[in-house]
Amino acid sequence: MDDQGGAAAAAPPGPGTSTPPAASATAPAEPARATDGSHGSLQEGTSRTTARRSRLPAALVLLRPRQWVKNVFVLIIPLAVDPAALLHHIAWGLATFATFTAASAAVYVLNDWLDREQDRLHPVKRHRPLASGQVGPLGALLLGAGCLTTLAACGALLPPAVQAVTAAYVVLNLAYCLALKHFPLVDVSVIAIGFALRALAGCLVVAAPFSPPLIISVYCACLLMALGKRRHELVTADIQERAATQRPALTGYSVSLLDQLMVLLLAVTLISYELFVLSAPHPHAAVLAVVTMPLAIFALCRYLQLIALHRGSEEPGHDVLTDAPLMINGILWLIVLTVSRFL
Numbered sequence: 001m002d003d004q005g006g007a008a009a010a011a012p013p014g015p016g017t018s019t020p021p022a023a024s025a026t027a028p029a030e031p032a033r034a035t036d037g038s039h040g041s042l043q044e045g046t047s048r049t050t051a052r053r054s055r056l057p058a059a060l061v062l063l064r065p066r067q068w069v070k071n072v073f074v075l076i077i078p079l080a081v082d083p084a085a086l087l088h089h090i091a092w093g094l095a096t097f098a099t100f101t102a103a104s105a106a107v108y109v110l111n112d113w114l115d116r117e118q119d120r121l122h123p124v125k126r127h128r129p130l131a132s133g134q135v136g137p138l139g140a141l142l143l144g145a146g147c148l149t150t151l152a153a154c155g156a157l158l159p160p161a162v163q164a165v166t167a168a169y170v171v172l173n174l175a176y177c178l179a180l181k182h183f184p185l186v187d188v189s190v191i192a193i194g195f196a197l198r199a200l201a202g203c204l205v206v207a208a209p210f211s212p213p214l215i216i217s218v219y220c221a222c223l224l225m226a227l228g229k230r231r232h233e234l235v236t237a238d239i240q241e242r243a244a245t246q247r248p249a250l251t252g253y254s255v256s257l258l259d260q261l262m263v264l265l266l267a268v269t270l271i272s273y274e275l276f277v278l279s280a281p282h283p284h285a286a287v288l289a290v291v292t293m294p295l296a297i298f299a300l301c302r303y304l305q306l307i308a309l310h311r312g313s314e315e316p317g318h319d320v321l322t323d324a325p326l327m328i329n330g331i332l333w334l335i336v337l338t339v340s341r342f343l
Contacts, residue, residue, distance in 0.1 A: 058134035059143055062112060063105040069317055071100040073195055074202035077218065082208040083341070089206040092158070096205045099154040099166055100198055106147035107173040113140050114177055158205060165201040169194060184252025188230060192223035213276035217269050224265040224300070225316040228307040231258040262307075266300045288340050295333040302326050 119131035129135035196219040277289040
């Protein structure tokens with residue numbers, strides 16, 4: 001499940017596009033720069049991101065291609081469980097990836113269509129294609145219909161069990177867009193369930209062994225990242241009233257609550273990951289669990305560090321893929337897991 005209300009902002013209107021009166025009349029002033037420079041750097045980072053996105057067509061930005069990397073979970077999880085099964089059924093895996101990409105893109109369009117008026121009040125989201133007027137409501141609906149057509153075409157190729165998981169993902173996302181995103185804790189839980197469904201679909205489509213500890217670890221890790229995003233939104237909101245306007249569910253969170261929940265989830269994620277490694281049919285499973293434990297701990301602690309020091313953004317996936325220490329740690333982790341296959 002993706003966080004549809006995140007700050008995956010679209011490109012600002014170009015020179016030849018006029019901003020709707022509602023956007024210019026109601027858009028709040030930019031937040032004041034904090035004395036420690038943290039808010040200022042966040043705003044500057046957002047501006048750079050927005051500038052980069054301005055090079056993409058507005059219709060493509062509406063589909064949020066930067067978020068499609070989340071669907072790689074349908075390939076990563078079976079790769080961790082049974083690499084041979086994934087390689088043998090790689091075509092099925094790619095079809096599942098395309099199906100979830102089309103499904104998530106359709107939900108992004110629906111979410112932005114429903115929130116287009118509210119997004120105009122947000123200093124970043126007001127630049128989204130629908131909120132800024134770069135894409136009209138009718139054009140967005142047609143684009144969403146195209147995504148659903150692609151979803152149906154790709155989904156028809158998949159086994160019935162994977163189709164059922166995909167349908168559950170779509171229904172859950174629809175409920176999220178219409179209501180669930182407004183309820184604290186429910187919103188982030190639904191997001192994490194979406195990732196767990198991706199992982200489950202990936203295992204089913206390539207007939208990889210189902211590993212409950214791994215699915216639990218995925219769920220808890222994604223829930224931790226979703227809570228980290230809520231913490232970022234809460235800290236960077238100028239006042240509580242503005243936070244409630246931008247995302248009503250934020251009224252049910254506090255920084256101290258989120259910090260406690262993230263520490264709890266860190267522990268559960270590590271425990272479930274260790275159970276997954278220890279239960280794997282590997283002759284040196286115990287050794288592998290010990291060797292990879294520091295890498296797992298560093299990955300989670302580094303993410304918490306980014307969030308606590310206000311260097312994270314409202315896009316956790318982007319943080320993970322652009323942070324050098326996390327990337328180096330991930331490469332080392334992959335090397336260890338790959339070498340262990342030949343032992």
